[in-house]
Amino acid sequence: MNDKNIIIGTWKFSENVKREEIVQLAKEWAENDQYLFVAVRKASETQTGISFAHVSDGSKDFSDKYNLDTKDLLYRRFGTGLVGWDISTTHDIFKGF
Numbered sequence: 001m002n003d004k005n006i007i008i009g010t011w012k013f014s015e016n017v018k019r020e021e022i023v024q025l026a027k028e029w030a031e032n033d034q035y036l037f038v039a040v041r042k043a044s045e046t047q048t049g050i051s052f053a054h055v056s057d058g059s060k061d062f063s064d065k066y067n068l069d070t071k072d073l074l075y076r077r078f079g080t081g082l083v084g085w086d087i088s089t090t091h092d093i094f095k096g097f
Contacts, residue, residue: 005056006036006054006089007054007056019040037052047083054066
């Protein structure tokens with residue numbers, strides 16, 4: 001078992017956001033060493049998501065700041081095209097990262 005603290009999740013976008021725009025953002029995040037994993041995937045029948053793993057210090061403050069800062073960035077960039085997220089912090093990783 002690995003005891004790294006990582007924020008893992010998916011940011012979800014409506015079908016009104018062009019896939020190319022989502023891919024561009026994912027590529028930008030992939031250049032940041034704090035992201036351990038970044039992938040664009042289907043999140044539902046009508047949604048595309050960016051799944052990710054981001055380094056964390058394990059604190060609630062860090063997680064809250066990441067979530068608020070990233071939501072703000074995504075709302076500014078995509079408006080109501082950001083339709084949801086599924087994000088949590090974990091430290092019990094059994095394989096990977």
